[in-house]
Amino acid sequence: MPPLHLTQATYRVKYKMIDSSIHIPVMTREVMQYLSPQNDQNFIDATLGGCGHTTSILNANSPSGRILAIDTDINAITNGRSVLREFGNRIVLAHGNLASMQSVVNETGFPPVDGVLMDLGVSSHQLSDATRGFSFKLDGPLDMRMDQSTGKPASEVIKYTPEKQLADLLFNLGGERNSRRIARAIVRERSQTSITSTLTLANLIIRTVGFKNRRLHPATKTFQALRIHVNNELDNLEAGIYGALKVCCRGARIVVISFHSLEDGKVKRIFRAASKAGLLEILTPRPVRPCPTEIASNPRCRSARLRAARTAN
Ligand SMILES: C[S@@+](CC[C@H](N)C(=O)[O-])C[C@H]1O[C@@H](n2cnc3c(N)ncnc32)[C@H](O)[C@@H]1O
CATH class of the missing domain: 1.10.150.170 (Putative methyltransferase TM0872, insert domain)
Structure with missing residues (x-):
């Protein structure tokens, strides 16, 4: 599904969507619904990837809302520098791990945020690049490191x-x-x-x-x-959610999209524990799945599960 501000056709033209190496952002409508960006609010996109969600949020939190966009893959940051140039100083890019969110926030001097997005896993850019070693269909070095x-x-x-x-x-x-x-x-x-x-x-x-x-x-x-x-993905996810709790303002949103049951189970358990401790209110009692239309247009999204929560007021 393209970001809300773009039709499928203009999205394809804008991002030169000609092959499967272009990352189509997953569940954008639901991300925007649960993150609920308002004018001038600040956010963290902890998994920048191909910049799809970040672009949608930057269009929604204008004119002066900002995003700190993090990715552990330096290629995503380099790509983001050119794709997001038009947003000027509203976008801060940081090569880092979502597990160290609090340090990244401190180093960049970014203010407390109104929401954090984590769209986990690999991007289509990474999957389709044989030199990265993520795909069992393309011959390349057996690497698989995101960083x-x-x-x-x-x-x-x-x-x-x-x-x-x-x-x-x-x-x-x-x-x-x-x-x-x-x-x-x-x-x-x-x-x-x-x-x-x-x-x-x-x-x-x-x-x-x-x-x-x-x-x-x-x-x-x-x-x-x-x-x-x-990539130590499960430990990073846990540290990332607890880090998000530390950098969020009161009433901020945390949205996590995961792609397999180990991740989704972890998000569920951490949200429940934080909710019992009075730190979070769970907004999605069950994981939200992509709609059939989105799955038909982007089969790679079929295993996505979204969970959202709001920090205590
Ligand atoms: C599914 S893609 C995100 C796509 C993005 N939401 C978009 O709309 O284009 C996942 C991205 O998260 C990054 N990533 C995965 N684990 C990470 C981590 N622990 N810290 C920071 N970035 C991570 C990957 O390098 C990849 O670029």
Whole structure:
């Protein structure tokens, strides 16, 4: 769904939407409904990505409302610098992790905010760039780091993690039922040769478990588990929500869009605990899902779940 201020057609022209590498913002209507940006309010978009949600918010909190936009991927920040130029000093861009939201706010001197958005996971830009290693369909280095300036690439996890630990990782973070067989195959293969490319790993998984489920590529769950592990996604999410509570004004909105049940479950538990402690009022008793029309026009959004809450007054 395009941002509210643009029709689908003008959105495609404006953002030169010619291929699947363009990120279509997910559930924009619902994000705007729950974030409810008003003139001159300030916000944090903790996951800038392709700038879609940020653009919608900046159009809604004009003329002088500002956004602090954070992304752990330096490419998103570089892209944002050119895409968001027209908004001048209403946009502050910061390369950082949402887990360190409070430090980023302190470093940039940004004021307390009226809302925080976290649209988790990877963007279409990242997924379609073979050199980033997120896709099991494109050949590239087995990296998967959103911030390539830090941490260990997935190839190192594959190379050094003991078999049992690897199997547990695939099961716990990917829900992979064949985790033990896949881990065993990886350990056997790595004793012969290095597994450093996405397709080497994807083909090994296909050889190991076959193509039983035609709707789901056999490497889907393994790649998901590795990506969550490499980027420490669940711990970052928890730190991000608690960080958001610290940088929000009273009555501010926190909106989180997650893409798998581990993330959504974590958001649910943290919101409930914060609500019991009197810090938050939950605005979405159940997760909000994209409408069928949006899923039809952007199938990548089908697993999105949105939860929103308001900080105490
Ligand atoms: C789904 S995209 C966001 C798309 C964006 N809302 C838009 O409308 O274009 C997710 C983005 O969050 C970033 N990201 C993921 N985890 C992050 C983290 N822990 N801290 C900061 N950014 C993160 C990714 O690098 C990616 O650019």
